[in-house]
Amino acid sequence: MNPAPGNADADNDFAGGAGAVVQAAQISGGVHVRVTDVPLPPPRQLPPATKGFIDRELHIRQLDSLLDETDLRTSDGRLPVVTISTVSGSAGVGKTALAVHWAHRVRARFPDGDLYINLRGYDAVPPLTPQEALDGFLRALNVPPEKIPTDLPGRTALYRSLTDGRRMLVLLDNASTAEQVRPLLPASPTCMVIITSRDRLSGLAVRDGAIRAVLDVLTDDDSIRLLRETTSPERIDAEPAAAVRLAALCSRLPLALRIVADRAVSDPDMSLADLVTELEEENGRLDALSVPGDELSAVRTVVSWTYRSLDPPVARTFRLLGLHPGADVSFSAVAALTGRPVSEARRHLDSLVGLHLLTRIVGHRYRLHDLLRLYAAERAQADEPPAEAKAGLARMFDWHLVRAYDSYRKILPQGRPIPGLTGVTADGRPPFATLDEALRWSEQERLNVLDVIRLAHDTGHCDVTWKLAAASMAFFERRSYWRAWIDSHLLALDCTRHLADRSAEGFMLLLLGDAWWDRSEIDEALRYYSEARDAAQQVGDSWTAGYALRGCCLAYEDSGRFDEAIACAEGALEIFRDAGEDRGIGLSLMSLGNGHRNMLRYAEAIASYEQAMEIFRTLGNRWSEALVELQLGRTLTDVPEPVAALDHLARARELFAAAGDPRHEGITLVYVGDAHAADGDRTAARQAWSAALTTLIGLDAPLVAEVRRRLEPIEEGHEY
Numbered sequence: 001m002n003p004a005p006g007n008a009d010a011d012n013d014f015a016g017g018a019g020a021v022v023q024a025a026q027i028s029g030g031v032h033v034r035v036t037d038v039p040l041p042p043p044r045q046l047p048p049a050t051k052g053f054i055d056r057e058l059h060i061r062q063l064d065s066l067l068d069e070t071d072l073r074t075s076d077g078r079l080p081v082v083t084i085s086t087v088s089g090s091a092g093v094g095k096t097a098l099a100v101h102w103a104h105r106v107r108a109r110f111p112d113g114d115l116y117i118n119l120r121g122y123d124a125v126p127p128l129t130p131q132e133a134l135d136g137f138l139r140a141l142n143v144p145p146e147k148i149p150t151d152l153p154g155r156t157a158l159y160r161s162l163t164d165g166r167r168m169l170v171l172l173d174n175a176s177t178a179e180q181v182r183p184l185l186p187a188s189p190t191c192m193v194i195i196t197s198r199d200r201l202s203g204l205a206v207r208d209g210a211i212r213a214v215l216d217v218l219t220d221d222d223s224i225r226l227l228r229e230t231t232s233p234e235r236i237d238a239e240p241a242a243a244v245r246l247a248a249l250c251s252r253l254p255l256a257l258r259i260v261a262d263r264a265v266s267d268p269d270m271s272l273a274d275l276v277t278e279l280e281e282e283n284g285r286l287d288a289l290s291v292p293g294d295e296l297s298a299v300r301t302v303v304s305w306t307y308r309s310l311d312p313p314v315a316r317t318f319r320l321l322g323l324h325p326g327a328d329v330s331f332s333a334v335a336a337l338t339g340r341p342v343s344e345a346r347r348h349l350d351s352l353v354g355l356h357l358l359t360r361i362v363g364h365r366y367r368l369h370d371l372l373r374l375y376a377a378e379r380a381q382a383d384e385p386p387a388e389a390k391a392g393l394a395r396m397f398d399w400h401l402v403r404a405y406d407s408y409r410k411i412l413p414q415g416r417p418i419p420g421l422t423g424v425t426a427d428g429r430p431p432f433a434t435l436d437e438a439l440r441w442s443e444q445e446r447l448n449v450l451d452v453i454r455l456a457h458d459t460g461h462c463d464v465t466w467k468l469a470a471a472s473m474a475f476f477e478r479r480s481y482w483r484a485w486i487d488s489h490l491l492a493l494d495c496t497r498h499l500a501d502r503s504a505e506g507f508m509l510l511l512l513g514d515a516w517w518d519r520s521e522i523d524e525a526l527r528y529y530s531e532a533r534d535a536a537q538q539v540g541d542s543w544t545a546g547y548a549l550r551g552c553c554l555a556y557e558d559s560g561r562f563d564e565a566i567a568c569a570e571g572a573l574e575i576f577r578d579a580g581e582d583r584g585i586g587l588s589l590m591s592l593g594n595g596h597r598n599m600l601r602y603a604e605a606i607a608s609y610e611q612a613m614e615i616f617r618t619l620g621n622r623w624s625e626a627l628v629e630l631q632l633g634r635t636l637t638d639v640p641e642p643v644a645a646l647d648h649l650a651r652a653r654e655l656f657a658a659a660g661d662p663r664h665e666g667i668t669l670v671y672v673g674d675a676h677a678a679d680g681d682r683t684a685a686r687q688a689w690s691a692a693l694t695t696l697i698g699l700d701a702p703l704v705a706e707v708r709r710r711l712e713p714i715e716e717g718h719e720y
Contacts, residue, residue, distance in 0.1 A: 042113030043140040046171065047361060049104045050097040054226045054254070059087070059213050063102045066211060067109065067192060082186050084208055086195045089215030091122070091371050092255035092299055095196040096173050098215060103171055103194065110192070112166035115140060117184075118327060121176030122198055123370050125325050125451045130183040131483060132447075133172075134159055137184070145480045146663040147695070150519060156183045164188045172196070174370075178203035223247035223257060230261035235272065242272035249279045249301060255369060256302040258356040263306055266355070279305055303375050306355060313340075317348040318357060319384055320392050321368055322376030325455040326448030328367045333448075336399035337392050365444075397464045400445070400452050404471035406430045407438035411474035414583045414621060416507070416543060418470050420463075442475040446484065453488050462495035466504055473511050477518065480663075485515045506535030506544040513551045517558075520703070526555040546575035546584050553591045557598065566595035583624070586615035590628055597635045605635050626655030626664065634671050642679035649675060666695030670707055677710075686714045 066083050087095045107114055115137050121127045134155040138148050141162045149155045163170075163186040175181045175197040185193055185208065195201065195210070204210035218226065224243055228236045236243045250256035264275060282305040307315060320337050321329065329337075335345035349366055352358035359367045368376065380389055406423035408415060410432065424430050432438040442449075449472055456464040469492035476485035489512050496505035513528035529551035536544035553568035569591040576584035593608030609632050616625040633649035636642070649672045656664040673688035693707045 040142050042111070042168075043115055044107075044113060045116040045140060046103050046107065046114050047100055047116060049101050053097055053101045054218065054222050054229065056094075056098050056215065056222075059098060059215065060102055060105075062211070062213055063194070064106075067106055082189055082191050082193060084185065084193045084195065084204060084210040085213060086197060086201045086204055086210050087213050087215055088197050088200045090217075090253075091198060092253040092369070093215050093217055094254040095198075095215055097254060099171055099173065099194045099196050103169055107169060110167050110169040112168045114169040114171065116171045116173065118173045119175045119180060120327055121174045121180065123174070123327055123373070125327065126454070127176050127180060128447075129483075130180060131155060133184055135481075138162070144662055146666070148480060150480075150482055152183060159184075160187045163191055165190060167191070169194070175199075175201065177201070178207075182208065217252040218247075218254060218257070220244060220247060220252070223250070223252045226254060226257050227261055230258055231264050235264070239272040242276050245276045246272060246279070249276065251299070253299060255356070255371070256299045259299075259302050259306050262355045263309065282308075299371055300375065303357070303372060306357065307375070307379060310351075310355075313344075314348045314351050315379075316384070317345065318352055319376050319379035320389075321358075322373060322378070322380040323389065323392055324396060325451040326445075327451075328361060328365045329448070330444075331364050331366070333396065333399055334366075337396045339392070339395055393459075393461075397452065397456060397461065397468070400449060401464065401468055401471065403431050403441055403445070404449060404468055404475075406432050407442045408471045408474045410435045410438045411478055414619065415474060418467050421467060421471065439475070439478070442472075443479070446475075446481065450484055450488060453491055457491040457495060462499050465495040466492035466499075466501075466508060470507065470511065477514075482515060482519055486512065489515065502535050502539045503541045503544070506532045506539070506541055506548070509535060510544050510548050510551065513548065517551065517554055520558075522555050522558050526552060526559075529555060542575050542579040543581060543584075546572045546579065546581060546588075549575065550584065550588055550591060553588075553595075557591070557594055562595055562598040566592060566599070569595055582615055582619060583621065586612045586619070586621075586624060586628075589615070590624075590631060593631060593635070597631070597638065600638075602635055602639050606632065609635070622655050623659045623661065626652045626659065626661075629655065630664070630668055630671065633668075633675065637671065637675045637678050640678045642675040645675040645678075646672065662695060666692050667703070669695065670703075670710070673710060682714055686711065689714075 063085060066085050087099055089095050103114060117128070117133050117136060119128045119133060131152050134152070135148060137159055138155065139145065141159075143158065143162070149158055165188055167190045168186065170184070170186060170191060170193045172181050172184055172193065172195045175195050176199065178201050181195055181201070181204070195204070200212060200214065201210065202212075205212050224236060224240075224247060227243055227246065246260055247257065250260055260275065260279070264270070264272065279301060282301050307318065310318065317334065317338050317340075321334065324333070324337060331346045331349055332342060334349060335342040338345055338348075340348075346364075349358060349360075353360050353366070357368075357372055359369070361367050384392075401421055402423060402425060405418060405421040408418070409423050409430075432441060449468065453465055453468050453472075456462075456468065469488040472488060473485060476482070476488070489508055493505065493508040493512065496502075496508050509528050509532035513525045513532055516522075516528060517525035529548045533545055533548035533552070536542070536548060549568050550572040553565045553572065556562070556565035556568060569588050573585060573588035573592065576582075576588055589608045589612035593605040593612065596602070596605035596608060609628050613625060613628045613632075616622075616628060629648045629652035633645045633647075633652060636645035636648065639645075649668055652668045653665055653672075656662075656668060669688050669692035673685045673692065676682075676684035676688055689707055689711050693704065693711070696704050696707060
């Protein structure tokens with residue numbers, strides 16, 4: 001607001017933090033301020049600490065001293081670099097337990113939050129890329145998905161901007177290389193980073209100043225202390241020699257020691273000497289199977305001994321978990337994998353948690369240590385009848401397909417049906433009651449879905465690969481997971497070609513064209529759209545042929561080739577009318593209207609938009625209706641009829657907001673600014689463009705640059 005006359009000297013300075021501030025010298029009339037945003041709490045992502053942790057006193061003191069050094073740096077301004085500590089050591093030695101234990105001790109000294117991620121450096125599935133990890137961190141820091149940059153440098157820059165000046169602890173677990181973690185390092189000296197890895201990550205020490213801590217197996221004394229903590233002091237003191245031998249048979253690894261301790265607790269009548277005898281027999285049996293470089297060798301004896309003691313149904317659940325490719329799993333997925341009721345699957349999982357063969361994480365989700373996953377996969381191959389293992393995989397694939405497809409139908413209710421998929425469970429009901437439920441499941445299972453797509457591709461389940469990728473597309477698009485969309489669909493495309501299914505191949509080519517177009521990679525989009533059209537025409541697939549031709553129209557329009565865009569829109573319109581595809585008719589009419597507008601034929605453009613609007617209202621497709629309102633607003637701005645244009649643009653924003661599409665809300669604001677500029681209201685234009693820029697930062701660069709070009713003349717005091 002501008003100061004009122006006579007109040008030019010009013011003092012209305014503001015300092016401090018607030019969710020919303022209205023600044024004015026004098027207010028008259030009815031003014032209503034409504035603040036709906038509630039500040040979100042800082043991220044607290046640390047996993048639960050390990051019960052009965054045995055202090056690694058030397059390493060704890062080292063980490064404490066590094067934290068004190070961080071405090072010193074931030075208090076007197078010396079050494080303005082982030083503090084980094086790497087904790088390395090062999091599998092099962094307790095690296096994560098140490099890092100998490102220490103982080104819980106000191107998390108109160110990081111009031112701005114803690115970030116945690118398992119980088120999957122040595123899991124059976126591919127490691128997380130820095131881009132994937134940063135995507136999770138930026139979302140945890142409350143960055144809306146549509147504002148997350150698509151490229152790694154952009155994500156790193158935004159992450160470092162958001163962590164600048166904050167006191168945050170970042171725990172990067174299970175890293176594989178320095179290159180994987182370097183983009184995840186904050187630049188602010190107020191932050192501290194702990195990295196765990198089997199590798200020493202020497203490059204971080206040399207280039208980034210990381211302080212290294214190498215974790216060895218426990219000493220004899222600490223091994224006995226851990227057994228005392230996890231069984232009972234009286235039991236260990238009664239058989240000290242047997243306890244020492246148990247520690248040796250466990251290679252003094254915390255993971256193995258905990259498994260043995262839980263076995264002892266579960267059978268209080270068994271002496272430690274008896275446990276030693278059983279383990280020595282198991283060790284002798286497995287010696288002949290050991291091979292050089294075997295990661296499992298240190299714990300195989302203990303795990304095998306425990307596995308052989310499991311009730312058969314629980315043992316079956318454990319080994320079938322070795323077939324699941326993801327880093328974690330829900331009990332519902334395990335029920336599908338095993339073909340057992342959910343209640344039974346949950347009991348089996350709880351039994352495995354109690355024996356330290358499985359870890360319960362957030363909610364009803366579970367995680368296998370990577371060594372235990374390797375062993376479970378070994379046992380699945382050796383002990384599970386091939387037909388049963390094949391059936392378990394099929395049930396797991398179907399579980400993901402049903403849920404991904406139900407999500408697809410809820411996000412895109414008029415999207416193309418995927419042949420063979422129903423989106424309903426065995427009881428005939430869809431798994432999700434609402435769109436929000438579907439989106440929550442899709443977010444939770446996102447990485448697992450990608451892992452399942454890779455597994456299906458690598459094991460020759462081509463039909464599963466392309467259908468699961470197609471069913472996941474709607475979520476990837478809605479949440480701007482462009483890399484996941486493209487990577488999964490390239491695997492799907494490979495599978496459709498292996499199947500020699502030209503119709504499915506054309507569909508995948510079309511969806512890849514959409515992904516590249518959304519990324520503003522116009523040449524790539526046009527190439528995929530053209531290939532999709534060729535494949536569809538070869539097999540008489542009018543649906544894909546029509547949408548591929550309409551995709552070419554979008555690419556030509558963005559390239560300024562308006563005559564070709566109009567020709568493609570007219571061709572697509574003819575195809576859709578012949579096929580009775582109403583949504584395609586509406587979209588083609590809208591594209592035809594865009595072509596007429598670009599050729600300055602405004603009356604023809606408005607007529608095409610009005611026909612499209614009628615179709616979308618009949619279909620109840622409010623998102624597409626919003627697109628037409630947006631295009632009508634743009635056209636009326638060009639006429640110029642800015643007041644009428646603003647009415648249509650206001651309606652577009654309202655519909656996009658209702659559909660949960662902030663990206664298109666931001667795009668609409670760009671054209672709201674254009675309409676205000678056409679009406680001569682420079683202040684309102686600037687406000688709209690500034691709001692659009694705030695929303696669109698992190699999207700494709702041309703759009704952001706375009707908004708900045710609009711703002712420059714006003715910022716410099718020139719006419720727009």
